[in-house]
Amino acid sequence: MSNSTTAQNKPESEQPQQQKPQVLEEDDEFEDFPVEDWPQEEAEQATGSASGTNEHLWEESWDDDDAAEDFSKQLKEELKKVEGSS
């Protein structure tokens, strides 16, 4: 049964270049883990990178205060026009 349900991976020589996107595109399924249990140390990120274990994962402050950015500059011009006319 197993080989008939997963027909796409049967011929191994076929389209090796197509396989890579398939892994990401088709596999939305949460696969079974190969091991049953592991200690918490094995879950944590390796500390090899320069930033260490406690690198920050989330940006809480993202407001854009750059008045020189294009959108803001255009907006400023537009608001000026309105002020001038009214």
Added chain:
Amino acid sequence: MATTPILDQFLGSLGELVQNRDGGKLQDFLQIEPPLSEIYQQMIAELRQRYPPGSDSDTALQQRCEGLVPKTKGGSSWSAFPTFVRLYFSFMRDVNIENLLETYNLLKGLLNQCVLSLGDSQMGVVVLPTVLYLSKVLAKLAMGLDRRPELIAHILRMEGGSDQENFEKVTLVEKSANVVREAFIKCLTDRSGTPGPHAKPEGKRKGIYLMANLCLKLLFQCGKLRNAEQMFSSISAQSPPLAHFPASQRVTYLYYLGRYLFSNNLFYPAQIALQSAYDQCHRQALSQRNLILTYLIPCNIVMGRFPSQALLQRPEAQGLAEQFDPLCRLIVHGDYLAFREHLSVNSKSAQWFARKGILLTLRNRCEILVWRSFCRKVFIQGGYHGDPQAQAQRGPPPYLYLQKLLMATRWLQRKHNTQPSNGHVNGLAEGEHHGYGSQTIEHPADPEFTGLDDPQNVTKSDNDHEILKKYGDYLASDGYFDEAGNWQDNAPGNLIDGEPELDYQECEFNPYATSTYDDENDQSSLLMQEIESILASLLTQGLMRGYLTHRNPRFAIPGARLRGALPTGFPNVWQTIYAREKEDSHVPGWVKLPEPTATGAAALGGGGRVVNLSGARPVGNQ
């Protein structure tokens, strides 16, 4: 009569395994998936020869299987099990894996019987590994068939044929989920072992999350998330703490729970569950970590927390930056039309989000953040920021005229309309505003209503003939009942309701007729109403702080002297939401270890245990 040496030996071994209660080995013996080893092939050959399909040999085979369980006075002590083994043999003998649908049905029957055997309070636990094994094969088969609809098209036709209207299609995946749920319930309600929140899972309770996870996988696959609700509440009520189970089961369960909460818009508990799944997931399990992040990231974005570059550069985040980075940038940017365009059906990103099941959530929940950014930018460029000189005196608080926000919105709409690259019209060209309805939501032109703006089109006289030909039986019927209820004959071709041009000249049919079409002020006030509503929503949610004035519309930011107008009027989104949500960090569906300090005393006294009082006498009786 043909002898069956292999079958005899096989039955002998099964008997021993049952006696030793060796569930793991029993599952190992009851193989069903090809490729099967030579010994199984020989056993199948014996079965076909000695017990060919038919009721007589089924009875004979059943009798042999009865010997597997000890006999008691009332018959077999575990009667479901011999029937299961007999079904196993018939399955091995009859299955034709070329026919996947038939294989599916046979296997479902086999699993059903195995789940019945699981129900036994003494012996059931012995078949737990077998139930899990068969469930997994069934799930794999059902999901495989689900992806190849041509193989099951004929049963869908057959089932749907008779009473299509009242028939809700139950897919093979959902049917499988229902069988697996039965097994889950048997595990959850097992009474053996020590009860209570401190007890480690024993017996069938060890299988609670294995079965729950498989069932959830199937429910997610067939899109029947609502059916999971009952499972989560039974787990909350009856399960031992999740912490007692192995890491693989914990992570898988928290992933599904998080996704379930996310799709119910419970973003804060969803974020806790998914973050915990991510933190506990093995660091080398990249595909699982990737899927967890696929939901953890949007969950945080909705609450105003964006993934850092450090996170997006992790190996498991492969492919996620290109989806979520542009989205975050659009939220910061503040152009609501660009945001909508990014998530419109035609865009590639939208297709990816839709496949992951998060498109609608992102559309509905992130747009308010875009508007916040927009208001903030308009305030920076066009608001009154307070007089720095007049600090000591009582000057007016910082404010923004909403008229400026209105002008800026119009500017955005014009900007998008003049970009020729758009396949469709997002904004409205100058002087081309709706006379009614929303000024910020674009309704795509419906071909059915084209030309209705031009009254000439509606009552074109050369259409009359066509219309009468089509609807004459209604518009100019043979007769009608008058006001008194008496029948009146009607001359052929005579319009019963009269001639629209002549008899209804005085009437106004356009329900929007009062809004004068060309009046710029009128549309502005419609847009102003919408802008006021959006701001009111931002204020109610705490994403902006201050108050609105309606006459001479303004957004004012009082109390800004100390911290400045921007941080006061536009507080940090995540911190605002977090401050509100952290009060209740309970995650429904996640059974935690009891906290040692608060409930320690009660738990020592056996808190949570049910005391049976059915034999107790009522107070006052002797």
